[in-house]
Amino acid sequence: MLTVSHLRSMKEKGEKIAMLTAYDYPSAKLAEQAGIDMLLVGDSLGMVVLGYPSTVQVTIDDMIHHGKAVARGADDTFLVVDMPFMSYHVSLEDSLNNAKRIFQETNAHALKVEGASPETIRLIERMTAAGIPVIAHLGLTPQSVNVLGGYRVQGKDRDTAQKILDEAKAVEKSGAAALVLECIPKELSEVITASLSIPTIGIGAGQACDGQVLVYHDVLQYGVDRLPKFVKSYLDGNEDVTGSLKQYIEEVKSFRFPSDDHSFTMNRDFLPVMQQ
Ligand code: KIV
Numbered sequence: 001m002l003t004v005s006h007l008r009s010m011k012e013k014g015e016k017i018a019m020l021t022a023y024d025y026p027s028a029k030l031a032e033q034a035g036i037d038m039l040l041v042g043d044s045l046g047m048v049v050l051g052y053p054s055t056v057q058v059t060i061d062d063m064i065h066h067g068k069a070v071a072r073g074a075d076d077t078f079l080v081v082d083m084p085f086m087s088y089h090v091s092l093e094d095s096l097n098n099a100k101r102i103f104q105e106t107n108a109h110a111l112k113v114e115g116a117s118p119e120t121i122r123l124i125e126r127m128t129a130a131g132i133p134v135i136a137h138l139g140l141t142p143q144s145v146n147v148l149g150g151y152r153v154q155g156k157d158r159d160t161a162q163k164i165l166d167e168a169k170a171v172e173k174s175g176a177a178a179l180v181l182e183c184i185p186k187e188l189s190e191v192i193t194a195s196l197s198i199p200t201i202g203i204g205a206g207q208a209c210d211g212q213v214l215v216y217h218d219v220l221q222y223g224v225d226r227l228p229k230f231v232k233s234y235l236d237g238n239e240d241v242t243g244s245l246k247q248y249i250e251e252v253k254s255f256r257f258p259s260d261d262h263s264f265t266m267n268r269d270f271l272p273v274m275q276q
């Protein structure tokens with residue numbers, strides 16, 4: 001299994017890191033069997049599997065519940081769990097206690113936090129000092145969608161590009177083990193990736209990042225209607241799954257399922273006599 005130090009050496013060797021989200025036992029199991037380097041129990045689970053309007057509704061208990069299931073499905077894979085909305089950005093002590101709870105109860109190998117506010121920088125330092133590796137997350141930070149005013153590409157002009165680079169250096173300095181870059185121009189990812197010794201893992205951030213992460217259900221186009229530009233689907237899950245379900249329904253209605261192949265039999269002599 002990968003460790004934090006492997007991540008750095010993969011960057012040095014130019015070996016790409018392949019990361020995927022997972023939210024439950026079967027998705028984790030299949031991703032591990034496929035050879036994924038790292039799994040993320042993202043708070044995107046709120047939208048992707050719980051049907052919430054954003055990640056803002058996701059609770060610590062949600063993250064722990066799903067984190068444990070993923071850990072059971074992929075116990076040989078580096079596991080990152082998101083700290084959800086307002087589980088940090090509270091007092092430093094409460095944030096650390098929440099981190100402790102999520103880290104201990106899920107058996108995660110690292111936790112992820114969004115942003116680089118002075119409080120978050122301090123939290124990354126304290127978590128790292130306490131032995132909790134932290135993955136930082138910059139660019140589009142979905143927990144702040146209501147402040148950012150929507151899911152938009154970040155860092156397209158000189159000032160915001162400089163700000164994201166400065167934040168990236170700050171999270172590295174504070175001890176972050178890796179950095180997720182979401183929805184920023186590929187040119188900016190290239191500069192950030194070259195400026196850091198920790199790996200960058202991009203989502204909607206181009207080829208230059210040291211690794212890539214995508215949402216499991218987007219990769220399989222399973223239960224998601226609209227895919228962002230940066231997603232590539234490798235399966236048409238909506239079509240394939242709905243097609244299979246239609247076939248099942250059709251076969252039940254037309255008496256074709258279950259056939260004898262899917263039925264148990266017994267000696268008719270042992271049948272109870274039918275009541276009149
Ligand atoms: O929650 C999530 O899925 C994420 C990834 C998009 C990086 O944070």
Ligand code: NA
Nearest residue numbers: 042043044082
């Ligand atoms: Na997330």
